[in-house]
Amino acid sequence: MLIMKKAISILSVLLIFSSCKKYLEVQPQLQVDQSQAIVDAGTAATAANGLLNTLASNSYYGSNFQALSYLSGGDIQWTGSQADPSEITKHITSATNGYVQSAWTAIYKTISQANYVLDKVPGIKDPLFTTAQRNQYLGEAYFIRALAYFDLARGWGGVQLVLKPTYSSTDNTNIPRSSLADTYAQVLKDLNAAEALVPTTLNRNRVSVKTVQALKARYYLYQKQWADAEQYATLVINDTNYGLVSPYSSFFANNAVATKESVFELAYSSSNTNGHSNWWLPPALGGRREWAPNDALVALLNDPTVGGNRSALIARTAAPGNLWYGQMYYRTPVGTDPAYVIRIAELYFIRSEARAYQGKLIGTGSAQEDLNAVRARAGILPSTAATLSDILLALEKERQVEFPFESDRWFNLVRTDRAQTVLSLPDKHLYLFPIPYNETLVDPNLAGTNRNPGY
Template sequence: MKKYIYIIPVILLLGACKKFLTVEPKLNVDQSQAIVDAGSAGTATNGLFNTLASSGYYGENFPAISYLAGGDIQWTGSQSDASDINKHLTSSTNGYILTAWTTIYETISQANYIIADVPKVTDPLFTTATRNQYLGEAYFIRALAYFDLARGWGGVQLILKPTTTPADNTGIPRSSLADTYAQVLKDLNTAETLVPSAVNRNRVTQKTVWALKARLYLYTQQWALAEQYATQVISDATDYTLVTPYSAFFANNAVATKESVFELAYTVSNTNGHSTWWLPPALGGRREWAPNTGLVALLNNPAIGGNRSALIAQTAPPGNLWYGQLYYRQPLGTDPAYVIRIAELYFIRSEARAEQGNLSGSLADLNAVRARAGVPASTAATLSDLLLALEKEREVEFPFETDRFFNLVRTGRAQTVLSLPDTHLYLFPIPYSQTLVDPELAGANANPGY
């Protein structure tokens, strides 16, 4: 039987000053010869990483949804979809939402093919170690994709097998949030047994798996396990450390520093789209995403932002416009995407320790990150004070990464901090086009309020 990939319609964002949407049609792509030997298995796995790093996912769209919704970034352009997310007026027809949703499911689809077909390859040149690495990476990336769907949309449809005909993988009901997270953990457990132990910041290793497990256990409030897995990564001080100063992990064209647990690499032919949106025209960008005045004040405050002020810069007079410079490299678009940094593991362990009553240990982890930023040590002494201090520290540590909005939702603080009119905005809408073709996503099955 020939194999087919069922491609969901993907909206691509193009144009200069306003929104132009190109909708790719549903296609059945012949994949009958896709994975037949060691070489094609490697090609498929590289393709999986490319989709994870694409503009629809970590290369632009998915992080943007998080920080545009997080209250610290202003939209300075004219595209209504981005503006609506920024103003918490997101609708089910929002192009950014559709692009993220479809690209994440495309990532899952590619992972499913690798998981299904790589074990069948009989190529004598295909070593067990390489086979296991490809399989482990597919399981990890599928876990990350379902984790991102869960924190963005809640419980989702769990598609775990390849689509060999257009009729496959239809009629699958949405799973609960708990079941979606359970699938994430199942995939991570499998990946952990397959991937290598040697450090590689651009591929998946055991410590990459442990780091995502720590994040998962934080989201599911399993504090002891969150602390355990965060510690397993932090304890490897030879390979992972808070580099100093803060800018050392990204400035001067740095890549794959000891700060990074998992970062995605880009080239001139496979670019990261963030710099186009952050940089001003004089540097080749469009500056349609910019730090708002509140964030600028925080980052420039020596007692709060410290040396994290390196994240922002200002254009020359008479404009004097602030812009983000986490993504800045030339050729444009060759910046890494930071998926997991060691600073996050310190925050995870700090929160987990606080929730278990270890306030001194929690404070030590929080202050380790503050010391790296060159700010005075926190004196938070109660659970509530520590949790609030962690919230504020994340705000200035990860303002241009995929953290702020999801963290506020996870802690139940988004409505208060962002002045949201209703908690239904904690979840993104199911894309309208998907509700039209799949009744399992429509009506009562859709996210409420949209």
């Protein structure tokens, strides 16, 4: 792969020039030489923070990776003139698409940095470096690598598993693509390693045991291991540090951060910003409004029987424009809004689906009960869905209005094999994004028949 053809510094600046003419970068405070980067307690802390910043970069959770889901899921329209995002909304994404390239590159850079932490931290000899710190940084690296491979698996299928750091141009070459099953197996292996290392102490911006358990619940949902999905979702739901906050907007409105709603959210600052508000807000509020809710989503959110108080997600500009826009990302300084990776509402939906497939449809401890917990928070009446098929459809519709501006709907429609029906896709090869063209040029393991079919 292209990123593995270079000796990539763990904390070097990566600039990607996207088709939207916008530079996406890892923050400059991370510019230190790789070979000297992790040698003591202080540089280990810098590396761990840098790894979180890479996960939060604009090419990953700060913007572009999430945009692949927003623009693919059928609820968000592209109002700009650039070809790349327009391709995604129309489901004619090409292998030269800049969003696809930048997201792929950023995910592998995140994996690369996790690998450096995992390689260097165990050998640190520093009396100020405690065992707890060592375990925390290693556990976070395992978790973030697991999340990165999870995102690659659900976006591109089986991928190349790079598990060692890249110190020279000859490292990590000639790695074949793994199967989807083997890619997910690596995710679980890393999650198991992380769970044994990270602290139990609550921290919504770092990785704790509950963070790992939440991603495990999502992992088991994707694997259709219903009992395990229910078990791990319950471990998080039953922790009183987490809960559905009311009304719905409480987790993001009025500059709220790190509420009980968040299991894992990425924090930003004026020196480490994300690009969400730039794309969602209208020009009158300092943005470009090139991602916007379409008419169908606006109608759903404004329907008091469907959206309920989730209508707070959207607002409309004054006449004569009268343009609807997303207002989840809005803060001053610009770009300091959190990125939400896992919220407690998702755990309720995971457990609801897992219980439904196990026949726990109605009553106490049921799929219906979990579904209605989220509906109650939105201020809408309980669902009467009582059969497996009805509950699954209700969950699909509920996710649509609960997470419209988070990277959820597209991947769940693909996971449940509903994307073709719901979005009228011509072919299921579109369930996967293309391997970026630049990668196929330099790596035969990604070229030819190793490409994703249909691209």
